[in-house]
Amino acid sequence: SQTIHQWPATLVQPVGSPLSLECTVEGTSNPNLYWYRQAAGRGLQLLFYSVGIGQISSEVPQNLSASRPQDRQFILSSKKLLLSDSGFYLCAWSVTGLANYGYTFGSGTRLTVV
Amino acid sequence: EDQVTQSPEALRLQEGESSSLNCSYTVSGLRGLFWYRQDPGKGPEFLFTLYSAGEEKEKERLKATLTKKESFLHITAPKPEDSATYLCAVQARGGADGLTFGKGTHLIIQP
Numbered sequence: 505s506q507t508i509h510q511w512p513a514t515l516v517q518p519v520g521s522p523l524s525l526e527c528t529v530e531g532t533s534n535p536n537l538y539w540y541r542q543a544a545g546r547g548l549q550l551l552f553y554s555v556g557i558g559q560i561s562s563e564v565p566q567n568l569s570a571s572r573p574q575d576r577q578f579i580l581s582s583k584k585l586l587l588s589d590s591g592f593y594l595c596a597w598s599v600t601g602l603a604n605y606g607y608t609f610g611s612g613t614r615l616t617v618v
Numbered sequence: 619e620d621q622v623t624q625s626p627e628a629l630r631l632q633e634g635e636s637s638s639l640n641c642s643y644t645v646s647g648l649r650g651l652f653w654y655r656q657d658p659g660k661g662p663e664f665l666f667t668l669y670s671a672g673e674e675k676e677k678e679r680l681k682a683t684l685t686k687k688e689s690f691l692h693i694t695a696p697k698p699e700d701s702a703t704y705l706c707a708v709q710a711r712g713g714a715d716g717l718t719f720g721k722g723t724h725l726i727i728q729p
């Protein structure tokens with residue numbers, strides 16, 4: 505069965521420090537991968553998506569970047585965190601043609617920038 | 619720009635008291651409408667996908683329906699374990715291959 509792993513679960517980082525969040529998927533090949541952010545009082549916001557290795561599309565201009573070095577690995581990074589980067593970060597995957605199963609989300613990373 | 623509006627923002631019901639959650643959307647061609655359940659501190663859990671007006675899907679005490687402008691999530695005889703935030707999202711044709719989410723309805727079922 506397909507599973508998605510996301511870590512760490514919680515993270516407290518000072519302003520100006522770098523960030524690296526990792527997401528891996530098991531049990532499927534060539535998934536579409538996504539990074540979402542959920543801020544207090546706001547809906548989930550799509551940050552990046554990827555349809556293949558090295559292919560990254562950005563939805564919102566911001567202080568973050570994403571990379572996909574392997575088929576089932578998706579990384580969210582920042583060189584210098586801002587206070588406004590705080591939030592709940594969620595990784596998700598989908599497979600084209602399997603929309604009946606929705607987009608499957610990981611358990612999330614709670615990032616607090618102090 | 620695709621938009622999803624959910625109402626009410628919060629809803630408190632007694633156990634067994636049925637109700638409906640609303641999701642209004644504007645999208646440039648609907649590929650699919652999704653309902654998710656999210657528990658505090660966890661990622662959203664997939665419930666349903668609806669594709670065309672008139673479609674209905676059921677799962678236990680939940681039934682989702684879709685019209686050309688909105689979707690309803692009907693909860694019949696809810697139990698305390700149904701307490702969660704329910705999220706609605708749309709996927710547009712020809713747009714970014716991701717979902718546009720509403721802010722959710724926070725549902726509390728009191729025993």
